[in-house]
Amino acid sequence: MKKIIVIFLLLITTFALSAQFRDNANLSLFGGGHVATQNTNNSGYWYGMYAEYMPIKTNGWNIGMSVVASSTGFKSNDRTDTYSGNSSSFGGGLAVGKYVHDLSLTHSGYFGSNLMLKRNLDSGNGESLGNDGLLGNFSMNQKDVIFSGELNLNFLKKINEGNEFFPRTQIRLFFQKPISASREAYWDEKLIDESYHYDNSSFSLELKESIISFGSRTQLEPKLYVGYYHYKGNKSNWLAIGPEFALKKKGWDDFLSVYLLLKKQVGSFEKNLSSSQIVFGINFMPFNMKKTN
Numbered sequence: 156m157k158k159i160i161v162i163f164l165l166l167i168t169t170f171a172l173s174a175q176f177r178d179n180a181n182l183s184l185f186g187g188g189h190v191a192t193q194n195t196n197n198s199g200y201w202y203g204m205y206a207e208y209m210p211i212k213t214n215g216w217n218i219g220m221s222v223v224a225s226s227t228g229f230k231s232n233d234r235t236d237t238y239s240g241n242s243s244s245f246g247g248g249l250a251v252g253k254y255v256h257d258l259s260l261t262h263s264g265y266f267g268s269n270l271m272l273k274r275n276l277d278s279g280n281g282e283s284l285g286n287d288g289l290l291g292n293f294s295m296n297q298k299d300v301i302f303s304g305e306l307n308l309n310f311l312k313k314i315n316e317g318n319e320f321f322p323r324t325q326i327r328l329f330f331q332k333p334i335s336a337s338r339e340a341y342w343d344e345k346l347i348d349e350s351y352h353y354d355n356s357s358f359s360l361e362l363k364e365s366i367i368s369f370g371s372r373t374q375l376e377p378k379l380y381v382g383y384y385h386y387k388g389n390k391s392n393w394l395a396i397g398p399e400f401a402l403k404k405k406g407w408d409d410f411l412s413v414y415l416l417l418k419k420q421v422g423s424f425e426k427n428l429s430s431s432q433i434v435f436g437i438n439f440m441p442f443n444m445k446k447t448n
Contacts, residue, residue: 176254176265176309176311176406176407176408177252177254177265177267177407177408177443178442178443179208179209179210179217179219180206180207180208180209180442181206181207181208181440181442181443182204182205182206182440182441182442183204183205183206183438183439183440184203184204184438184439184440184441185201185202185203185204185205185436185437185438185439186200186201186202186203186436186437187200187201187202187434187435187436187437188200188201188434188435188436189418189432189433189434189435190432190433191428191429191430191431191432192431192432192433193428193429193430193431194232194233194428194429196230196231196232197229197230197231197232197428197429198229198230199227199228199229199230200227200228200229201225201226201227201228202225202226203223203224203225203226203244204223204224204225205221205222205223206221206222206223207219207220207221207222207250207252207269208220208221208250209250209251209252215253215254215255216251216252216253217251217252217253218249218250218251219249219250219251220247220248220249220250221247221248221249221250221269221271222245222246222247223244223245223246223247223271223273224244224245225243225244225245226241226242226243226244227241227242227243228240228241228242231428231429233427233428235283235284236281236282236283236284237281237282237283238279238280238281238283238293239279239280239281240277240278240279240280241277241278241279242275242276242277242278243275243276244273244274244275244276244301245273245274246271246272246273246274246301246303247271247272248269248270248271248272249269249270249271250267250268250269251267251268251269252265252266252267252268253265253266253267256313258310261312261313261314262310262311262312262313263310263311263313264308264309264310264311265307265309265311265408266306266307266308266309267306267307267309268304268305268306268307269304269305270302270303270304271302271303271304272300272301272302272303273300273301273302273303273331274298274299274300274301275298275299275300275301275333275355276296276297276298276299277295277296277297277298277299277353277355278294278295278296278297279294279295280292280293280294280295281293281294291342291343292341292342292343292344293340293341293342294340294341295338295339295340295341296338296339297336297337297338297339297352297353298336298337298338299333299335299336299355300333300334300335300336301331301332301333301334301355302331302332302333302334303329303330303331303332304329304330304331305327305328305329306327306328306329307325307326307327308325308326308327309323309324309325309408310323310324310325311323319367319368320366320367321364321365321366321367322365322367322368322376323363323364323365323368323376324362324363324364324365325361325362325363325364325365325378326360326361326362327359327360327361327363328359328360328361329357329358329359329360329361330356330357330358330359331355331356331357332356333354333355333356336352336354336355337352338351338352338353353388354387354388355387355388356386356387356388357384357385357386357387357388358384358385359382359383359384359385360382360383361380361381361382361383362380362381362382363378363379363380363381363399364378364379365377365378365401366378366379371405372404372405373402373403373404373405374402374403374404374405375400375401375402376400376401376402376403376409377398377399377400378398378399378400378401379396379398379399380395380396380397380398380399380414380416381394381395381396382394382395382396382416382418383395384418391420391422391424392420392421392422392424393418393419393420393421394418394419394421395416395417395418395419395434396416396417397414397415397416397417397434398414398415399412399413399414400412400413400414403443404443404444404445406445407443407445408440408443409438409440409443410439410440410441410443410444411437411438411439411440412437412438413435413436413437413438414434414435414436414437415433415434415435416433416434416435417431417432417433417434418431418432418433418434419431419432
């Protein structure tokens with residue numbers, strides 16, 4: 156009888172652990188901005204939401220759908236031209252997730268991914284010197300259908316009672332590639348006869364290492380944030396590094412995180428006034444504000 160009770164308690168504990176970290180439904184509200192260190196007139200912002208609902212369970216995997224909506228804007232200027240642009244995006248697709256308690260003797264893991272189709276609208280206008288040396292006005296509108304994918308890997312220390320070193324490692328890979336695009340561009344209100352469009356393909360790889368966990372029920376985790384970003388449209392490569400501070404309930408994913416990064420262009424590129432930027436952002440996930448036992 157004692158063995159049956161022990162086995163029953165172990166099953167309850169295992170189920171409770173497997174149910175932790177994230178719910179089937181999640182919501183993320185995010186926003187942020189950037190400003191160039193050499194020219195503060197070169198700046199931008201973004202905000203939006205991401206939501207997923209994964210009610211289907213099979214072989215330990217949760218399967219469902221995801222949606223995203225976002226808006227961005229930026230402005231830039233140098234000695235010969237000024238430009239400002241805005242972009243809005245909306246899409247949806249497939250989302251999957253899985254929690255593995257016994258990933259190793261010391262770590263559990265959560266693995267999540269999504270694949271989405273997004274509709275993207277870009278617009279912009281600016282002034283610049285033409286080949287004739289006269290100041291002209293440029294404007295454009297572009298529409299894209301974009302295929303994107305994301306993979307999130309989380310490696311979690313099983314013992315995390317607070318004041319634990321290196322309790323979590325996060326790896327995020329993201330890519331997007333347009334599958335169709337159309338563009339109209341004007342110079343001094345005259346249509347530019349061209350088939351060129353800006354390529355919105357991009358790839359990023361981010362690593363976050365939690366340094367230590369403070370607290371018992373509600374925990375604070377300072378993190379080191381390192382990122383690599385490639386943008387095909389202007390063939391630029393960037394590295395970013397800086398701190399992130401996250402709040403979480405014990406056994407659950409972060410419900411609030413803020414970060415501040417130094418982002419620098421790397422590789423072979425022409426010197427420009429935006430090659431070094433300060434990036435800051437915030438992410439709020441209200442569904443992760445769970446009470447702990």
